[in-house]
Amino acid sequence: MRTNIAEYSMISCGSLVQALEAMDQTPNPIPFAGGTDLMVYLHFGKLPIGTYLNLHSVPELRSKIEITDQEVILHGLTTYMDVYTHSFFKSEMPILQQAASVVGAIGIQTRGTWVGNIGNASPAADGVPALMLYDADLVLASRQGQRRVFLADYYQGYKKTVRLPNELILEIRIPRQKINTNSFVYYRKVGERNAQAISKVLLAARLEFWPSQTIKDIRIVYGSVMPYTYRMKKLEQHLLNQHITPQLIAEAVHWVGHDLKPIDDIRSNAKYRRKVAQNLMEEFLTQAQANVVFSEGK
Ligand SMILES: Cc1cc2nc3c(=O)[nH]c(=O)nc-3n(C[C@H](O)[C@H](O)[C@H](O)COP(=O)(O)OP(=O)(O)OC[C@H]3O[C@@H](n4cnc5c(N)ncnc54)[C@H](O)[C@@H]3O)c2cc1C
Incomplete structure (x- = not known):
């Protein structure tokens, strides 16, 4: 059911100082930026009634x-x-x-x-x-x-x-990022289709090798798997200072299967998410090993 728009109020402020004052003095103020999330809630009658702060006026x-x-x-x-x-x-x-x-x-x-x-x-x-x-x-x-x-x-x-x-x-x-040929970045969103779909599983990852094929720096971030975007800091620590081998890839895939506690929702279930998350980890490490041009100079 749609909500009655007259029940909402929106404040517009001409400066950041005024906006922060309004945030301080209004009970439960809700910032309104592009509105692309908030308007969906409004459409479905789920937008909390209250006072919104129009950020476009700041x-x-x-x-x-x-x-x-x-x-x-x-x-x-x-x-x-x-x-x-x-x-x-x-x-x-x-x-x-x-x-x-x-x-x-x-x-x-x-x-x-x-x-x-x-x-x-x-x-x-x-x-x-x-x-x-x-x-x-x-x-x-x-x-x-x-x-x-x-x-x-x-x-x-x-x-x-x-x-x-x-x-x-x-x-x-x-x-700012240092770009060199020893680094590899990966971002893969798995959804119902390629365009206009919400993620079922997403992996964003990067690593840098130094010296030669040793993992010197690594980030592993999963989206749509846990209740919030999740960086796997312990797995990153485990992979540091190692070479990518079939054994290491298997360990990482096992770790992902064990450590992640995937959600069930309307888009997918936990079993599917766990399996896809593992597949993406395997793909990331395999591609990193295959695509990086190893060099001793930076
Ligand atoms: C058709 C459709 C498709 C979409 N597809 C995707 C998609 O593929 N992937 C995806 O990630 N998202 C998707 N979205 C969701 C949405 O577009 C994004 O999350 C977008 O980045 C929200 O930004 P916004 O400026 O519109 O946020 P708003 O709707 O204005 O606000 C969103 C939330 O952020 C809070 N907020 C905004 N600004 C601030 C601030 N300065 N400080 C504190 N809190 C703040 C608001 O109070 C609100 O809770 C989709 C939405 C629609 C309608």
Whole structure:
């Protein structure tokens, strides 16, 4: 059943200071960015009645992408399309562009924001694993000040995050990546179809070999499997300083089968998710071994 729109209120503020004041003084304020998640809830009569904060009225959130020597900054209203069409990402963070290209279709990519993808806290978010892969952290702002939280530490459970009710996610900050021929990146979304489908299982991963074929650095992030986007830090530790061999691949696949506690939902079941998650791990490590051109120089 659709909800009566007159029961909702929306605040528009002309500055960040005013927006943070409104977040502080309103009971349970709900930020409204692109609205591509929130409007679906409205359509199905599941959007909580309350006061929403129109982020498009806040000029500080509207600037798009900043690139410094150390980091890349996505702002509160940076969309998928902003990243997809920006030449910087193709060479240095290609997985962000790949993720942008698989979220919904062009309308959603043009309106939906990276911050909204984080804020919605869906286990099936496609943008979050790509950001986590690159060690993104968040700037959370309230009237009391700002703090930084690693995206990998942001989720505490299903739809549970460390964000306080009066905080806005102001920025996503991603450290600049060193590109060399010893590194390999992988992002694969498995859904009902290639386009316009929500993920059933997603693996975003990267590794770097040094020296020669030794794994020096590695990130493994699963989406749509656990109740929230999940980085497998213990498996990463296990794989560090090892060479990729059939034995190591088998160990990693076993680890994934054992460590992940997949969810059951309308899109898929736990058994399928576990098996596909294992297959993706095997594919990632096999492709990394096959595709990297090993060199001793950097
Ligand atoms: C047809 C369709 C297809 C879709 N396909 C995909 C898909 O393939 N993959 C995928 O991952 N998602 C998909 N989505 C979901 C959605 O488009 C994305 O999650 C998008 O990134 C949400 O961004 P938004 O700006 O529209 O968020 P909004 O709807 O505005 O907000 C989402 C949540 O984030 C919170 N929020 C927003 N901004 C802030 C902030 N600054 N601080 C704190 N909290 C904040 C809001 O309060 C809300 O809880 C789809 C949606 C639709 C309608």
